[in-house]
Amino acid sequence: MSSRDAILAAIRKHPLEQTPLPTLNQDWIQYPDRVAQFTTVIETVGGRCIPVSSEGEINSHLKELPQFASAIVRCSTVDGIGEPTLDAGSVAKPHDLLAVDFAVLRGEFCVAENGAVWITDEPTPHRALYFITQHLALVVPRSQIVSNLHEAYQRLAFEKPRFGAFLSGPSKTADIEQSLVIGAQGPRSHVVFLLDDGA
Amino acid sequence: MDHPTAAAKFVANDTRAHWHDKALWFVREKRDRMAHGLPEWEILRETAAAIKSHTITHLADLLEQFEENATKLGATVHWARDGAEHNEIVHGLLRDHGVKKVVKSKSMLTEECHLNPFLERHGMEITDTDLGEWLVQLRQEAPSHIVLPAIHISKEEVGELFHDVLGTEAGNSDPQYLAEAARHALRQRFVEADAGLTGVNFAIAETGGIVVCTNEGNADLGTSLPKLHIASMGIEKIIPQAAHLGVFLRLLARSATGQPITTYSSHFHGPRPGGELHIVLVDNGRSDLIGSDEFRRSLSCIRCGACMNTCPVYRRSGGHSYGTTVPGPIGSILAPAQDAKAHHSLPFACSLCGSCTDVCPVKIDLHHQLLTWRKLIAVRGLVPLSKRLSMRLATAVFKRPWLFNLGGSIARWVTPKLPRFLIYNPLNAWGRQRELPEFPKESFRQAWEKRRSSSGGDGKDTSS
Numbered sequence: 053m054s055s056r057d058a059i060l061a062a063i064r065k066h067p068l069e070q071t072p073l074p075t076l077n078q079d080w081i082q083y084p085d086r087v088a089q090f091t092t093v094i095e096t097v098g099g100r101c102i103p104v105s106s107e108g109e110i111n112s113h114l115k116e117l118p119q120f121a122s123a124i125v126r127c128s129t130v131d132g133i134g135e136p137t138l139d140a141g142s143v144a145k146p147h148d149l150l151a152v153d154f155a156v157l158r159g160e161f162c163v164a165e166n167g168a169v170w171i172t173d174e175p176t177p178h179r180a181l182y183f184i185t186q187h188l189a190l191v192v193p194r195s196q197i198v199s200n201l202h203e204a205y206q207r208l209a210f211e212k213p214r215f216g217a218f219l220s221g222p223s224k225t226a227d228i229e230q231s232l233v234i235g236a237q238g239p240r241s242h243v244v245f246l247l248d249d250g251a
Numbered sequence: 252m253d254h255p256t257a258a259a260k261f262v263a264n265d266t267r268a269h270w271h272d273k274a275l276w277f278v279r280e281k282r283d284r285m286a287h288g289l290p291e292w293e294i295l296r297e298t299a300a301a302i303k304s305h306t307i308t309h310l311a312d313l314l315e316q317f318e319e320n321a322t323k324l325g326a327t328v329h330w331a332r333d334g335a336e337h338n339e340i341v342h343g344l345l346r347d348h349g350v351k352k353v354v355k356s357k358s359m360l361t362e363e364c365h366l367n368p369f370l371e372r373h374g375m376e377i378t379d380t381d382l383g384e385w386l387v388q389l390r391q392e393a394p395s396h397i398v399l400p401a402i403h404i405s406k407e408e409v410g411e412l413f414h415d416v417l418g419t420e421a422g423n424s425d426p427q428y429l430a431e432a433a434r435h436a437l438r439q440r441f442v443e444a445d446a447g448l449t450g451v452n453f454a455i456a457e458t459g460g461i462v463v464c465t466n467e468g469n470a471d472l473g474t475s476l477p478k479l480h481i482a483s484m485g486i487e488k489i490i491p492q493a494a495h496l497g498v499f500l501r502l503l504a505r506s507a508t509g510q511p512i513t514t515y516s517s518h519f520h521g522p523r524p525g526g527e528l529h530i531v532l533v534d535n536g537r538s539d540l541i542g543s544d545e546f547r548r549s550l551s552c553i554r555c556g557a558c559m560n561t562c563p564v565y566r567r568s569g570g571h572s573y574g575t576t577v578p579g580p581i582g583s584i585l586a587p588a589q590d591a592k593a594h595h596s597l598p599f600a601c602s603l604c605g606s607c608t609d610v611c612p613v614k615i616d617l618h619h620q621l622l623t624w625r626k627l628i629a630v631r632g633l634v635p636l637s638k639r640l641s642m643r644l645a646t647a648v649f650k651r652p653w654l655f656n657l658g659g660s661i662a663r664w665v666t667p668k669l670p671r672f673l674i675y676n677p678l679n680a681w682g683r684q685r686e687l688p689e690f691p692k693e694s695f696r697q698a699w700e701k702r703r704s705s706s707g708g709d710g711k712d713t714s715s
């Protein structure tokens with residue numbers, strides 16, 4: 053017997069009374085001001101949220117960030133933003149992105165309760181970019197924000213091969229005596245620009 | 252080695268033992284703040300428990316559904332009956348791809364299967380990329396906690412270790428500085444790796460995807476650079492639908508470290524373009540647990556570590572004292588299920604305070620299961636003689652009230668007059684780190700009688 057069949061048989065050997073699935077229809081938490089909640093939470097996890105009214109405004113904010121000003125290799129998948137010096141699509145291997153100092157990428161939507169932004173590998177040929185860059189900025193339309201994770205999953209379908217992730221703040225570790233260190237192996241800083249889309 | 256003997260080593264370093272206790276209690280308090288911050292916390296726990304119960308009672312169907320959907324997305328699903336078969340599968344894949352260097356993110360399952368030494372014997376270089384796991388790997392130890400693997404190591408020890416391994420300044424034990432040094436070294440390992448191994452937090456039957464949660468981003472770096480991704484999971488990691496992640500991801504990080512969500516919660520549906528994704532489903536004793544009415548619910552565990560952080564015994568005895576991959580309350584249930592003889596002392600490493608049951612996000616009745624194990628271990632004759640004798644004595648005394656009363660009055664009279672060596676000696680394990688409180692003049696029964704006669708006979712307190 054194959055291991056597959058052996059394992060399935062070993063499970064089915066124990067006939068159990070099957071229990072039903074619970075409902076997910078509950079009064080999950082709602083935030084009257086989702087942007088305010090998102091902003092507060094993302095700060096507690098070491099990130100920042102900056103509401104902006106235009107793409108031009110993002111560029112001026114970026115210039116004021118020391119980590120952007122000193123960045124030598126910059127990537128961006130958002131047209132007209134982030135003064136890119138390298139087209140991530142042009143490198144053959146994701147390994148060639150090790151030197152990226154600053155990346156500006158699109159996020160799909162925000163989750164107010166935990167400061168997370170949903171990202172996918174659709175806008176970039178190398179999903180490594182989200183994790184390998186020294187500093188990360190995400191641009192998300194301001195109207196795209198839900199209160200809680202249940203609403204987030206209502207928006208998501210996983211029908212085709214695709215990578216997606218919730219990112220909540222910069223890479224961090226507390227593995228040395230529980231002292232929080234920002235910038236474990238991934239990005240050292242994480243800023244979300246909430247772009248007013250008039251909706 | 253049994254738990255008390257191993258724990259004695261840990262408590263010998265008093266400063267560390269106290270630090271350990273406090274650090275974990277601090278994490279427990281962060282968890283409390285998060286739990287209290289959500290009005291629906293108890294509904295979440297109940298929902299999670301019900302989803303897991305459904306999952307376990309439909310497990311074979313869900314595994315088949317997962318396999319079908321994961322395969323459709325282009326992943327390859329493998330099945331392993333035990334740890335040895337798991338290691339063979341992983342090694343076979345690595346060998347066929349000509350892999351020399353492997354990066355691995357945190358996976359308690361691969362610890363359980365002892366994958367690292369196996370791959371090393373076959374000439375592969377494997378790096379645990381979670382900082383805490385890397386620390387224990389470099390020290391050639393096992394993790395002492397499932398979420399905080401290096402919680403037993405001081406920053407000075409990390410400083411010395413990194414001085415030897417990475418050439419950091421001698422005597423520098425600043426966490427920021429040390430973590431920065433680790434960052435440089437580990438990023439290099441990611442770039443050089445030929446394959447990335449990860450664990451799995453949740454696998455979704457309905458979609459065929461897997462979810463991996465980290466704070467460092469190490470699972471993502473390890474799987475977005477090399478083309479080969481191998482994910483190992485216990486068969487109980489299945490959940491029916493993606494929507495259920497809403498429940499579990501809300502509970503996991505809040506319970507584990509008091510964060511609202513892990514920094515990275517990555518959803519892998521199929522391999523990345525041009526890459527390969529292999530998912531290894533491992534049984535290793537889990538299907539046996541399904542047959543056990545007493546212990547089946549322990550398969551609901553999402554490995555958050557909350558029961559360890561809150562456990563008074565774990566906090567004071569350290570994870571290594573359990574001698575198992577998963578320590579603490581849940582480990583003390585799972586380990587005897589694998590080998591009751593080897594781990595007979597673990598269900599007794601428990602005060603039955605029930606705090607673990609209170610914090611468990613999937614509502615496993617941990618302390619009840621621990622008590623059940625004690626009975627089974629006694630029935631199977633695995634309780635050590637010293638404990639058996641004292642239990643027999645206690646039974647004899649408790650059965651005879653006159654003997655209990657007599658013993659009490661003699662003890663109250665005699666004990667305060669005894670020389671220390673008679674009380675605090677090697678035969679009395681209880682007296683090793685404890686001092687007896689001052690003995691009362693009268694027994695509880697006498698005090699109660701007095702109070703009853705002075706308050707009008709019904710024993711109720713009428714003073715207010």
Ligand code: SF4
Pocket residue numbers: 551552553554555556557558559581607610611612613614615617
């Ligand atoms: S038993 Fe419960 S509290 Fe303990 S690790 Fe598992 S899920 Fe967490």
